[in-house]
Amino acid sequence: MSMLELTNIETYYGPIMAIRGISMQIEENQITVVLGANGAGKTTVLKTICGAMDPQKGKIKFDDQEIAKQDPDQIARRGIGHVPEGREVFPFLTVAENLKMGAFSRSDGDVDQDLDTVYEYFPILKEKHHQQAGFLSGGQQQMLAIGRALMLRPRLMLLDEPSLGLSPRLVHKITEIIKRLNTEQQMTILLVEQNAKMALDIGDYGYVMELGRIVMEDTCERLRTATDIQEFYLGMKDEGVRGRRRWKHRKTWR
Amino acid sequence: MEVVFQLLLSGISQGCVYGLIALGFVLIYKATEMVNFAQGEIMMLGAFFAFTFISILELNFFLAVAATIVSMAICGALLERVVLRPMIGEPPFSVLMLTIGLGFLLRAIAGAVWGSEPKSLSAPYTGGVFNVSGVIIGYENLVIIAGTALLCSLLFVFFKFSRLGIAMQAASQNQLAAYYVGIPVKRIYSMVWALSAAISAVAGILVAPVSLIDPLMGFIGIKAFAAAIVGGFGSLPGAIVGGLIIGIVEQFASLYLPPGFSDVTAYVILLLMLLIRPEGIFATMQRKKV
Numbered sequence: 001m002s003m004l005e006l007t008n009i010e011t012y013y014g015p016i017m018a019i020r021g022i023s024m025q026i027e028e029n030q031i032t033v034v035l036g037a038n039g040a041g042k043t044t045v046l047k048t049i050c051g052a053m054d055p056q057k058g059k060i061k062f063d064d065q066e067i068a069k070q071d072p073d074q075i076a077r078r079g080i081g082h083v084p085e086g087r088e089v090f091p092f093l094t095v096a097e098n099l100k101m102g103a104f105s106r107s108d109g110d111v112d113q114d115l116d117t118v119y120e121y122f123p124i125l126k127e128k129h130h131q132q133a134g135f136l137s138g139g140q141q142q143m144l145a146i147g148r149a150l151m152l153r154p155r156l157m158l159l160d161e162p163s164l165g166l167s168p169r170l171v172h173k174i175t176e177i178i179k180r181l182n183t184e185q186q187m188t189i190l191l192v193e194q195n196a197k198m199a200l201d202i203g204d205y206g207y208v209m210e211l212g213r214i215v216m217e218d219t220c221e222r223l224r225t226a227t228d229i230q231e232f233y234l235g236m237k238d239e240g241v242r243g244r245r246r247w248k249h250r251k252t253w254r
Numbered sequence: 255m256e257v258v259f260q261l262l263l264s265g266i267s268q269g270c271v272y273g274l275i276a277l278g279f280v281l282i283y284k285a286t287e288m289v290n291f292a293q294g295e296i297m298m299l300g301a302f303f304a305f306t307f308i309s310i311l312e313l314n315f316f317l318a319v320a321a322t323i324v325s326m327a328i329c330g331a332l333l334e335r336v337v338l339r340p341m342i343g344e345p346p347f348s349v350l351m352l353t354i355g356l357g358f359l360l361r362a363i364a365g366a367v368w369g370s371e372p373k374s375l376s377a378p379y380t381g382g383v384f385n386v387s388g389v390i391i392g393y394e395n396l397v398i399i400a401g402t403a404l405l406c407s408l409l410f411v412f413f414k415f416s417r418l419g420i421a422m423q424a425a426s427q428n429q430l431a432a433y434y435v436g437i438p439v440k441r442i443y444s445m446v447w448a449l450s451a452a453i454s455a456v457a458g459i460l461v462a463p464v465s466l467i468d469p470l471m472g473f474i475g476i477k478a479f480a481a482a483i484v485g486g487f488g489s490l491p492g493a494i495v496g497g498l499i500i501g502i503v504e505q506f507a508s509l510y511l512p513p514g515f516s517d518v519t520a521y522v523i524l525l526l527m528l529l530i531r532p533e534g535i536f537a538t539m540q541r542k543k544v
């Protein structure tokens with residue numbers, strides 16, 4: 001049984017159909033990645049999973065229980081942490097307050113201990129624990145957003161383009177952290193990325209989205225070698241007749 | 255000189271009442287981006303509740319105060335749950351109209367239940383005065399000022415240190431992120447309404463001994479609304495400061511300007527503020543994401 005299972009999900013923004021029937025399985029302890037160009041609908045999938053948007057059709061099962069149409073806070077309480085696109089920290093709360101809010105739904109006594117764990121992953125947050133989150137740099141806010149989601153002690157972590165706008169050094173750092181979470185804490189991870197190289201490097205299984213649909217899915221190992229992926233995501237496109245042939249296709253990617 | 259002190263004092267105490275109601279406006283606005291135009295009427299209802307507990311049920315004064323605050327908090331939460339929550343996602347204008355209508359409704363209910371002739375509330379401290387070298391200080395005014403100061407300190411501690419208080423801030427700074435971390439945002443909104451109604455109830459209790467209680471007393475909510483804008487509509491300290499400014503200027507206007515002018519001072523100040531510094535005294539740079 002998969003930890004999270006989407007079946008034929010359709011999600012709308014008003015009249016606009018952003019997700020056009022998507023099915024996915026996220027296996028426990030794996031890193032599942034979702035690739036796709038801007039506007040493919042990756043963020044909308046995550047929003048649908050975490051309850052910020054309700055699917056018009058389809059089923060979402062977490063631990064074999066239907067969670068579609070529940071409020072996002074209830075879904076979070078079930079153990080789904082979310083690092084949203086654009087970080088979305090609480091700008092006027094301090095770093096420490098942001099992290100404590102991450103544990104809002106918990107009543108166990110281990111919150112302080114988890115705070116130390118987060119500080120150990122991200123020492124810079126400890127250094128700046130008294131600063132307002134709005135004044136952190138983009139990379140630091142990304143770490144804060146990840147730390148805040150960790151404070152929930154999630155079993156499944158949704159990450160929406162954590163590498164966006166970060167320097168290569170920081171991307172590497174975040175990548176390492178995601179790997180560590182997966183191996184050290186047995187955390188199941190659903191990673192959405194446009195940075196296909198980074199995602200395919202750490203992922204176990206991958207989905208490729210285009211215009212609200214899944215156009216390809218396979219193990220990351222095999223996706224890395226698939227020609228389409230190499231051309232459109234890894235920048236290994238060969239020019240010439242082949243390139244032209246793909247042109248019509250390609251228009252829709254970006 | 256005594257006159258100046260006298261006016262200052264009554265200005266401050268009146269300003270505290272405006273400030274407390276303004277606080278109610280701002281709390282709800284910050285959290286839910288709704289402007290509750292029935293805030294003055296909620297204060298009026300609080301005053302009537304206090305009247306009921308004290309003068310009709312003849313409860314001990316402190317017990318009656320506690321009962322008023324608790325019952326008004328419940329009313330606030332119920333209003334949110336029953337009237338406002340179904341409006342989530344509707345245009346702000348509709349919500350605005352709804353709260354104006356709510357104000358009418360509360361006035362009508364108060365008129366039907368308690369009658370429209372003014373009632374007076376006697377608190378244990380009613381009528382007492384200090385005479386400090388010619389300046390007459392009524393106990394009622396002192397209680398208003400002290401009560402407001404106490405309430406503001408409590409609120410400060412609540413928002414700064416309590417988990418719930420910080421969660422309220424979080425929900426108002428970024429609603430979606432609050433949801434993502436598992437904060438029950440809808441319940442938080444109910445609690446914000448409860449808090450806002452409780453604060454207005456305190457304002458009602460404080461002001462009742464110096465003014466009469468009648469269904470129309472809620473109209474000072476409009477001045478409190480002006481106070482909230484002057485303070486920067488989004489800032490809690492700003493609400494109190496805005497209230498104080500309007501209260502004090504109003505008192506001086508009542509003495510030094512021709513009769514009738516004092517009642518429009520609130521709007522003149524509002525207008526000046528909008529011209530000079532439209533973002534209010536305590537401008538918050540806050541941009542909210544929904």
Ligand SMILES: Nc1ncnc2c1ncn2[C@@H]1O[C@H](COP(=O)(O)OP(=O)(O)O)[C@@H](O)[C@H]1O
Nearest residue numbers: 013016018036037038039040041042043044045
């Ligand atoms: N708030 C919105 N209102 C209307 N359409 C939206 C909104 N957000 C996204 N969309 C549309 O939904 C589609 C998917 O968007 P999104 O999930 O953000 O894609 P991605 O995360 O893959 O870049 C896009 O075509 C986008 O234009």
Ligand SMILES: [Mg+2]
Nearest residue numbers: 042043044085
């Ligand atoms: Mg996106």
